[in-house]
Amino acid sequence: MTHNAIALSGLRKTYKSGQEALKGIDLAVPAGSIFGLLGPNGAGKSTLINILAGLVLKTSGKVEIWGWDQDSNPRQSRAAIGVMPQELNLDPFFSPHGALEVQAGLYGVPASRRKSDEILAMVGLTDKRDAYARTLSGGMRRRLLLAKALVHSPQVLVLDEPTAGVDIELRQMLWENVRRLNRERGMTIILTTHYLEEAEEMCDEIAIINHGTLVAQDSTSNLLGQLDAKTMIITPAGGEYTLPKADGISAERREDGTIALAYNARQTSADAVLAAVRSADITIQDVRTEQADLQDVFLNLTKDG
Numbered sequence: 001m002t003h004n005a006i007a008l009s010g011l012r013k014t015y016k017s018g019q020e021a022l023k024g025i026d027l028a029v030p031a032g033s034i035f036g037l038l039g040p041n042g043a044g045k046s047t048l049i050n051i052l053a054g055l056v057l058k059t060s061g062k063v064e065i066w067g068w069d070q071d072s073n074p075r076q077s078r079a080a081i082g083v084m085p086q087e088l089n090l091d092p093f094f095s096p097h098g099a100l101e102v103q104a105g106l107y108g109v110p111a112s113r114r115k116s117d118e119i120l121a122m123v124g125l126t127d128k129r130d131a132y133a134r135t136l137s138g139g140m141r142r143r144l145l146l147a148k149a150l151v152h153s154p155q156v157l158v159l160d161e162p163t164a165g166v167d168i169e170l171r172q173m174l175w176e177n178v179r180r181l182n183r184e185r186g187m188t189i190i191l192t193t194h195y196l197e198e199a200e201e202m203c204d205e206i207a208i209i210n211h212g213t214l215v216a217q218d219s220t221s222n223l224l225g226q227l228d229a230k231t232m233i234i235t236p237a238g239g240e241y242t243l244p245k246a247d248g249i250s251a252e253r254r255e256d257g258t259i260a261l262a263y264n265a266r267q268t269s270a271d272a273v274l275a276a277v278r279s280a281d282i283t284i285q286d287v288r289t290e291q292a293d294l295q296d297v298f299l300n301l302t303k304d305g
């Protein structure tokens, strides 16, 4: 039976300022998935994550983490989730090893079950085990924040903008670890990111929020498939030609010598596009199509007005 790692219903948050950050969110994150939470700046992603992490109190609605209701089973629901926050806030006086031990203590992990050294090795911090946190670089701090989120072996790992401003090496380390935790331990991963290619590549499922409202939740492939705008790119074999003309097709020459034919897949078939090309006496040397990417879907769903 599939169950949900996270289930939210009617989740609302109104800050004291009167700002309605979440306006009634219903969201289910399937257990075992890598789930992307996307939205423009100010959409409410951090508010949602901070509610999951227990850092912000919801105004109303229901939050279940790994089946545990946050109100009636606060301890269990907290134990089921680990959060790697966006801000690099670390106690400057603890070494990485010390910080993990303190965190393990906070979560009541008995000494015999602690895996601080194993976790430090996983995030590549073994040689900084006993260094002061204040001497760690920004990238190392991020590694340590990931390590801290893992000390109590949570079923659900939340990463808030984990790769914002990090270098390629660290990004690869993060994604390798995330994939491994997901694959080998079945850990459910929820991440927010501004890099849509990253979400497209990493996530099985994606939710998009805008102005505190959920505007889409679907598998990544379904979301990508929902846009009907397609472009066929033809490389002509050579010679002079005039651009194909047909209803529902708009053709343009690109600088690289190809012809781009934009059409709506719901109204015009690929066959009709090819027929228009042939009737313009163009010999086709090569043909490919450009799919909509997540950026297109995202902009389509979050455009205002």
Ligand SMILES: Nc1ncnc2c1ncn2[C@@H]1O[C@H](COP(=O)(O)OP(=O)(O)OP(=O)(O)O)[C@@H](O)[C@H]1O
Pocket (backbone or CB within 6 Å): 015, 016, 017, 019, 020, 021, 039, 040, 041, 042, 043, 044, 045, 046, 047, 048
């Ligand atoms: N502590 C707070 N008090 C009052 N308003 C807040 C507070 N935190 C966030 N907000 C407001 O709530 C709304 C949602 O903010 P939130 O930080 O959750 O968005 P976000 O999607 O995480 O944005 P970003 O991508 O920029 O981090 C915004 O209008 C923001 O100004």
